[in-house]
Amino acid sequence: MNYSQWNTMPIGGVWREGSSEKYVDNKNPYTEEVLVSHKLANREDVNEAYETAARVQKEWIGLSPDQRARIIENAASLLQERREEAIELLRNETGSTKVKATIEVNSSIALIREAATYPYEMDERMMPSAIPGKENRIYREPVGVVNVITSWNFPLSLSMRSIAPALATGNGVVIKPASNTPISGGSFIAKLFEDAGIPKGLMSVIIGAGSEVGDAVVEHPIPRVISFTGSTEVGKRIGALAGQNLKEASLELGGNNAFIVLEDADLEQAVESAAFGKFLHQGQICMAINRMIVSRTIYPAFIEKLKEKVSALKVGDPRQDDTIIGPLIDEKQVHEVLGLVNKGKQSGATVYLEGKVEGNVLSPFILTDVDNMMGIAQEEIFGPVALVIPVDSEEEAISVANDTRYGLTASVFSSSMDRALGVAKQLQTGMVHINDQTVNSEPSMPFGGEKDSGIGRFGGQWIIDKFTTVKWVSVQKEKRQYPMFV
Template sequence: MNYSQWATMPIGGSWREGSSDRYSDNRNPYTGEVLVSHKLANLEDVNEAYETALRVQKEWASLTPEHHSRILETAAALLADRIEETIALLQDETGSTKVKATMEVNAAIALIKEAAAYPYKMNEQVMPSTIPGKENQIYREPVGVVNVITSWNFPLSLSMRSIAPALAAGNGVVIKPASNTPISGGSFIAKLFEDAGVPKGLICVIIGSGSEVGDAVVKHPIPRVISFTGSTEVGRRIGALAGQYLKEVSLELGGNNAFIVLDDADIEQAVKAATFGKFLHQGQICMAINRMIVSRSIYPTFIEQLKKQVSTLKVGDPRQDDTIIGPLIDEKQRDQVLSLIEKGKQSGANVFLEGDVHGNVISPFILTDVDNRMSIAQEEIFGPIALVIPVDSEEEAVRIANDTRYGLTASVFTAFQERAIRVAKQLHTGMVHINDQTVNSDPAMPFGGEKDSGIGRFGGQWIFEKFTTVKWVSVQHEKRHYPIFN
């Protein structure tokens, strides 16, 4: 595929190069091939993007709900028509396998379709008053311009879950995609919506280095909401900056997700779920299973079946349809994962299945007899390493699951729903999935975590409320008596 068409970015209503004197190569993580080189954006580009998005947003917000909804439906249809092109893009730019890329494109389509209903929720509400003769009117309005900063692991769907709702609510959008995935996380989405009919300039993309424009896209006075998906460390800085300028934030950050298998679980099904939830996209998912917490009575059977199942996964070129484990995003991520493996070994974890390394590809590792106090069990792995922790009771499983600074998602496998719900209610996470793995997303459901896993929720009414504001207008229909007058 020729990626030269993506050498520019939409800023200020036109597609052009950035104004910085710095360049960045966008590389295929499997082959190392340069897909395209970008001349990066600078502070002047950031300002132009925001000013243009705000100006065009006023025009966009004045259009009817029917118009907004129709454009979103058109965008969903266009993406469905371009599914093979989009899958190839995700394979080349992110190292996605065919399975993962297909899931991501379908998720993005579903997110757009869900958002297509939001324009009809921008309605007026009339409420009674305690004051005689007064009528209260509540108007829901767009916030203006939303800044979207997203990660490289699921760039299309993670960007779309903010961009589509923001547009649907009548906002403009300025996107700062991850430097590894500027096309699938930014420019491709902007072009999709332009082709669907949004006015030029409503969506701008800033492809730039964090050191040059990272703080500026958050601190700029125009955006009122900052929507960020990424690491907890970067999320803390964005939250602090946004707080200084009294901006609303939606932060979806890291995870150290527990997969609890109780003694009465269906082991075969739990192993299949564990394999999917751990190794999809090489484990580079905030929702991926980090720690498998397994009742000791079934522990030997579970780890043997897990090893057998994982050993069947094809590793290698993500462009081959049957590949399940492709490359990590870059050398930095590969080296970080290898460092974690060494930490695990040094801490006393047993290497039950040892993988190998070819370029950015790491085949699966399984570490057993892991203690939750080990550093590897306390960190977000973001790679193809399964950690298995034996426990002696349901109470111990819950305690270990909660013994982390993160609180994104979790899973519980058990034969009894009442038991599962009891455990789920004790877990300090934003999401829990019973008899399923941790990688779940539904466009209408509240997606988000507790503790160091973030602030706020994506999806449905929760993200809609984040990207809108309300105005109270009261009308006094009859003369009112004021107590300072006789």
């Protein structure tokens, strides 16, 4: 595939290079070949993008709900037509395996189709009044322009879950995709919606260095909502900048997700779920399993079966359809993950399955006899490293699961639904999945976390609320009697 067509970005309705003096090479994580070189955007480009989006948004919101819904639905149909192109892009730009890329494209199509229903949610409501002769009307309106900042691990779907709802609810969008994945996380999506029929300039893509445009896209006076997906550390800074400028922030951040296996669980089902939820996309997922918390009575059987299952996964070239574990995003990520593994070894964890390094490919590790107080158990591991922690009771499992600064998602395995629900309600996370792994997302469900895992929810009514505002208009239809004049 030739990527030279993506050496420009849409800024203010024009596809062009950025105005910075800096360039970045967009590399294939597996082969490390340069796909394309991008001349980056600067602050002047950011300003042009926002001013154009704010102007064009007035035209966009002037369309009827039917017109906007048809355009959003067109985008879903176009992505369906271009699914093989999108899958190939994800494999080359992100190191995705075919399994992962297919899941991501399917998810993105579903996200757009869900968003196509949102124009019809922008309705007027009539509400009663306590004042005689008064009529109350509640209007739901777009916020104007939304800034989207996304991560590199699932760039197409993570960007789409903000962009499609923002456009559908009548807003303009300026997106800053991750520098590792600017095409699948930004330019490809912009082209999709342009071809679907959105006005030129309604959506701009800012491919730029965080040091040059990172603060500018947040602090600019035009965007009223900042939608960020990424690390907790960066998210805290973005949240602080948004707060200082009285902007709404939606922050989906890191996770240290617990996968609880109680002694009455279906062991085969739990092991298979554990392998999927930990090693999909090499564990580079905010909702991937980070800690497997297993009842001590079944602990030996669980780790033995897990090792057997994981050892059978094909590791290597993501261009081969049967590969399950491909490369990490870059060499820096490989070193970070190996550093965490060494930290676990030094703390006394047992290396039950030892991975190997070849380029940016890291084959799976399983560390057993892990204690939740170990440093490695308190950190988010964005790589193919499974930690297995033995516990002696349901109460201890809950305590260990909650003993983290994160609270994104969790899983509970038990043959008793009542028992599993009881555990789920005690977990301090935004999402819990019973008898399933932690990597779950549905377009109409509330996706988000607690504690250091973020603020706000994606999906359905929750994302509509985030990207819109409400206005109360009252109409006094009869002469009102005021107390001082009675």
